[in-house]
Amino acid sequence: MFNQRLTTKVVPLAVVFASAVLISSSSFARSNVYADFPITLSDYSGSATTSVSYKGQMARHALESSLKKLISKGDIAAMQSYYSGDDANRAIIAPATKGDFVIKQSTIGELSNKNLSGKTYKGLIPGWVGNMTGPEVVAFMFEKAADADGGYDPAHAFDYTQLVSKFLMGAVMYNQAVDNYLDEKLEADTKPNNKPYKDGAAYTGKEHVWDEAFGYFGAPAHTLTMSAQDVYNIAKQKDAAIADYNYDGKVDLYNEMAFGHAYYASSFDKGGKTTYLHDIVGAYMDGRDLLVAVNGRALSGSERDQLKGYAQTIKTNWEKVIAEAVFKYAGETYEDMVKIEAILESGGDVAKAWRNYAKHWGELKGFALALQVGGKDMGATSVKLNRLIGYSPLLLGNTQVTGIDSNGEYVQSDAETWGGYMVHMLKVQNLMVDEFGVVAKSHDQTAGLSELVKSLGAKSSAEND
Secondary structure: OOOOOOOOOOOOHHHHHHHHHHOOOOOOOOOOOOOOOOOOOOOOOOOOOOOOOOHHHHHHHHHHHHHHHHHOOOOHHHHHHHHHOOOOOOEOOOOOOEOOEOEOOOEHHHOOOOOOHHHOOOOEOOOOOOOOEHHHHHHHHHHHHHHOEOOEEOOOOEEHHHHHHHHHHHHHHHHHHHHHHOOHHHOOOOOOOOOEOOOOOOOEHHHHHHHHHHHHHOOOOOHHHOOHHHHHHHHOOOOHHHHOOOOOOOEOOOOOOOOHHHHHHHHHHOOOOOOHHHHHHHHHHHHHHHHHHHOOOOOOHHHHHHHHHHHHHHHHHHHHHHHHHHHHHHHHHHHHHHHHHHHHHHOOOOHHHHHHHHHHHHHHHHHHHHHOOOOOOOOHHHHHHHHHHOOOOOEOOOEEEEEEOOOOOEEEEEOOOHHHHHHHHHHHHHHHHHHHOOOOOOOOOHHHHHHHHHHHHHHHHHHHO
8 A cells, every 4th residue: 555654734724625525425534645545346356456547647757757868869769769669668767766766667667658659739839840740849859859969959049858858748748637638538428437447447437537637747646745845856856755655765656756747836836935736736636535435426417517626726727837837937048148148248158058048948948839738729828929939049140940941951030139039038927927827937037028128229229320
């Protein structure tokens, strides 16, 4: 059994009270841990002792983390293997054992033999060049990364490690959770709760749908027993004792590690302004407790509405986490541009600052693309976001990538001024506040927007005199 520690719950009291009402008629005792949920199928005859299962999702997190490491090696065959291959013996490259932070699994198959390609968003990605679908964007980036130096293309300021990683976190994990499992698969006629998910399964249709959605978020099962700082430290492999919840001396990537957007939620929450991590995991727990209380029968209309309410809490907060990341990296891109401008004015070497610029812009762009694959029509917000950021960072000479030619090579055209693109970054930050209500606002530079616009106007006026 996974739940071995006595713990103190840290989710809001309203969530606790709501859950207590749900399970008051059930013999199941509410836990602080997303584990060991009982089997509710009355005719199950297998050997399983719990109905919870989401190893496939954690395998995909391990694939994405490993792929991030591989991109810098430039081996396109290895990239493709971890993206679309089927070898159960593919090594887990990351996370890897680090000192006393011992990782339990060493191969993908020890979690589940999955791939990323089958679950990548298949729609068009208007924020990237070439009018490509999600899988086509990944394939294109792989080819470019293989030709670049360690995944870095200084001529166009592209960091493919960051672009691929952040895009896949959205196009696979976020899209699958919020636009599939927490959407269509919550309907009454899809994966009903009074039947097994598949023949012989120990879980009902809705139980497994909910578990898979939880897995895609990437949170440790015992998240509600910890602070956001604790979860952040686990993601950074800084605290094996906190991660190792069952005291076996190893960190199990299935249920003890922090991945993906759960890590980013913890990174924002540890500042004390937001509670995204616990709000999301708390809603997952509430939904799972509801399914336990239903005890293997079909959900009533009101119960399904309640489950959908928890799903909406997850969706709203998850979207805010990604919007916070867009805000953060727009601010860091702006800060890089300030440094580059100062170095150029002093006649110095901008190589290191340019590398940081490419990294932070890659994270900005990857998260911006991810924000748009959640199944919600963002309309004018997507248009504004894509136009403000563009297909590349602003390059020296005030050009920007505006497309690709028939050979798949980037086409550059005249674009904004350096100061004008800095204004764009601050407008991106304002857009995240106005449209998504971000609160953590890491690397907030918006206070300087009016002054920057004023100075650019004065500079333009002086140049025209």
